Amino acid sequence: MASPNETSRELPTQLTATHQLHIEDLFKGLTNREKLYAHHLSRAAWYGSRIILRQTSAEAEKIFDFIIGLHKACQGEWNKFIDNGSVSRKELDNFLEFSGLFLSNLGNYFGDGDTKVVPDISADALRKMARISAETKYVLESIIGSLLETPPYSLGFPDGNSTSNYYIGKITKEEVEAIARAMEKYSIEPENTRIFKVTDRRGPLHVTNELEAPIYSEIGDHSREMGEICSALTEASKYTANEKQTALLQKYIESFQTGSMKAYREAQKIWVSDVSPRVENILGFVEPYRDPYGVRAEWEGAVCISDPDETSKLKALVDNSTKFIRMLPWAVPGVNDGKGPFEANLFQAPDFTIVHSLAFCTSHVWEAVNLPNYSDIRESYGSKNILFANRMNVNSNVSGPCKYVHPSVAEQFGHFNPAIRFIVTAVHELLGHGTGKLLGETSLGTFNFDIHDLPINPFTKQPIKTWYQPGQTWTSVFGKLATSIEECRAMLVSYYLADNKELLAMFGYDDKSPMKADDIIYFAFLHIGVEGIKALRAFNVQDQAWGQPHARANFAILKHLLKDGEGVMSVEHDPLSEAVHVHVNRSRISSSGKSSIGRMLHRIHVWRCVADVESCRKFYEDLSVVDGEYEAWRQVVIANPEPKWKFVQPNTFLKNDCEVELRVYENSNEGIIQSFADRGIYESN
Known part of the structure; x- marks a missing residue:
């Protein structure tokens, strides 16, 4: 597989890993009505596939048609291409690897990192495969150049190196x-x-x-796709569990038929009020991560089944949310119930549900989300935290020691890291994305803070001078910075609270548990460093830009700890062995480490709340620069690529118009292709 982020284009075929998103047991526990509801919602989600392809690149839809067309022509018997002399075994395997990655990312740019993925197969071999039908031959010729060529290397503002x-x-x-x-x-x-x-x-x-x-x-x-989506939602509305779900689907349909974002906002208000449904959904234009300007959102369709037993384990964390908010750096005793002026008067504890995904139609399969993204709805109606357990479970299947910690602790780190990822992800969504108040003039002359007694900026010790003006939003003011800053802020909240033993006890870790709380704290800080080092893979040297908001945030946190953490963290680089190892000083975690994270968190939180984009940009862009020793570390990371993950997802099918069958596919590239072929997503014009 080609890696266009560097001069070298070749990546070994084995540097991919295919994972199942298991759902069978929970699906069996649904009633027939719930299965029918989930089936039609899943159809609605998957009908958005071409929207994502169309949003990604000019050639993506035709590449999809080519892959599915080959599958159709060979009837899923891919060895026919070897038997008829079109390609060798290696060439076929390389093409199937590309196809699995393409379909898992719904485009020829990785959902994690936004770099271009190019098949490691010659144009001549592709043309020989395409001879199997007139249709595939025609489609290939329309996209073969853009399929194989770099630049562009990544997604970004259209120029010589990037495309959007x-x-x-x-x-x-x-x-x-x-x-x-x-x-x-x-x-x-x-x-x-x-x-x-x-x-x-x-x-x-x-x-x-x-x-x-x-x-x-x-x-x-996207009108054709929206028509199919609305038809599926109309069918789903026959099997809703309550009036809220019926009203939600009606607003979805209104929005998707007309393009009205006002109707979509109304849908989000209803969605938030439908607490812990057995069958959950996320539909619409949700996350703006891939827009270089940071405001246009990618289609996202996810349908999930809740896991009540697992969800109940997080009840204590949700119930104690306000207590932990009062521990954050901007909290002020005696002000706003101890939460300080940069928090909402009443914390809307979100619905926190652990689910297993049945359909995940996105360019990147998330571990968790906190939605909606509209701050006014969050403050007035609340939000939902959704943690995708069958995606999180994949973290436990990662084999091999981590390259970026010393070999003496690599095995232990691998043992602890899945638990740490679960903890920081849960806190990230609940108290990271769930905190903060954007101060603004919500309409002409109406403010959501006391304009006559302005909050004090903790850094200048003077009343605040900036806030959001009527019509402005977080993303419109901060632009491309917005998504990365918000992810960084949420990460920092989870890291700031990582040494809190009361919080850790709520996850089952204390001084008597098999995994001791003190060890969780130590390995959590190693986790911070490792994520920062691994993030360097997402830095695009051609454009000197970050291709992934989360990666930029991870690196910025690492760099801040190295510069400001008084020795709590260090990185050892051995050029001869091409090794980069993160080291953490246990004795300084709860003093220097926590204080450094708190300083960074405090700054970006307040700047975000008061729309001080200039202060935030200067601070964050300095922490985003990759040069000197950081560039040397990046070279090591690039030279040691990690497997790109692919996900096999099931499908549902109607039997006799009243029963639903769940079909699971083999854990392979062929299984991924078959699953998309079975979804029956129509061909493009």
Whole structure:
């Protein structure tokens, strides 16, 4: 598989790993009505596949057609291509590896890192495979250049090295910014939009003078997919468990038929109020991680089954949320019930559910989410934490010692790390994304804070000077920084509380447990360092830019601890053995380490709350620079690639129009391809 982040393009085929997202036992426990509801929701989710492909790259849909077309033509008997002399075993295996990765990421750019994935197979071999049918031959010729060529190396603002299918045509950053101002002026929310630069007029709804050329707004992008999604949701509405679910699906349909983000916001309010449903869903244009401007969101469709027994284990953490919020760096005794001025007056403890995913139609299979992303809805209606257990369980299947800790502790680190990932992920979602108040003028003359008694900026010791203006949002103000800053803030909250033994006891770790709390704390700090080192893989040297918001956040935290942590963490680099090892000084964790994390967390939290983008940008961009010794470490990381993960997901099928069958596929590239072929996602025009 090609790795376009470096000059060398070849990656060994074995550097991928395929994992099952197991769901069978929980699915069997559903009632027939619940199974029917889950089935139709899953169909709605998967019908969004082409939206993600279309959002990713210009060629992605045709690559999908080519893979599925080959599967159809050979009837899933891939060895036919060897038997008829088209390719060798190695060439076929390499193509199947690419196909498994492509389908798992729903595009030819990795969902984790946004770098391009190129098949390790020649154009001649591909053309020989394509001869199996006139259709595959035609499709291949339309995309063979973009399939095999680099640059572009990664997703980003379109230029020589990067590409983005959110921006069609030769569009500059300045034009994107001008269009953003126009959209804000006309109250057009950007999440479900793309920008096209064309020479012909596309139907005026809004015209503005923000640019020398007029800007037109046109509805109908993804209309074919939205029609299929709405049809599936209409079927699902026949099997809802309550009136809230029925109303939710009606608002989904209204939004997806018209493009109305107002209707989608209404759907989110209803979704939050449907607490711990047996069958959970996430549908819509949700996360803006892959938009280089940071505001346009990718389609996300997830359907899950709740696990009540596992969920109950987190009840104590949820019930004690406010206690832990009062321990965070911005808390002020006696102010806002001890939470300080940069928290909501009433903490809306989110619904926290552990689920197993049945369908996960996204470019990246998440471990957990905290939604919705709209701060006004979160503050007034609450939010949901959803932890995907069958995705989290995959962490325990990772084999081999970690390369970035000393061999003397590598085995122990591997033993502790799955538990640590579970703890920090749960706290990350609940108290990371769940905290903070964006201070702003919510409408003309109306403020969500006391404008006559302004909160004090803890760094200047003066009243705050900035806040969000009417119509502004967190993402519109902070732009591309927004997603990485928010992920960094949530990570820091979980790391800041990682040494709290009361919190650890809620997860079952104390001085008497098999995994001792003190060891959890130590390995949690090693985890911070390791994640920061591994993140360097997502740094794009061509553009000097980060391809993944989470990776940038992980590196920034590591760099801050190294510069500010008074020796709590160090990195040893041996150029001769090409080894990079993170070391943690146990004796300084709860003093120097916690204090350093607290200082970083305090800054970005307050700056985020008061819309101080300039202070935040200067601080965060300095911590994002990869040079000197950091670049030397990056070279080691790049030279030691880790397996890219692929996920095999099941499908559901109707039997006799009233029963639902769950079909599980073999744990292989062929299994992944078969699962997509069985979903019956129609061919593109």
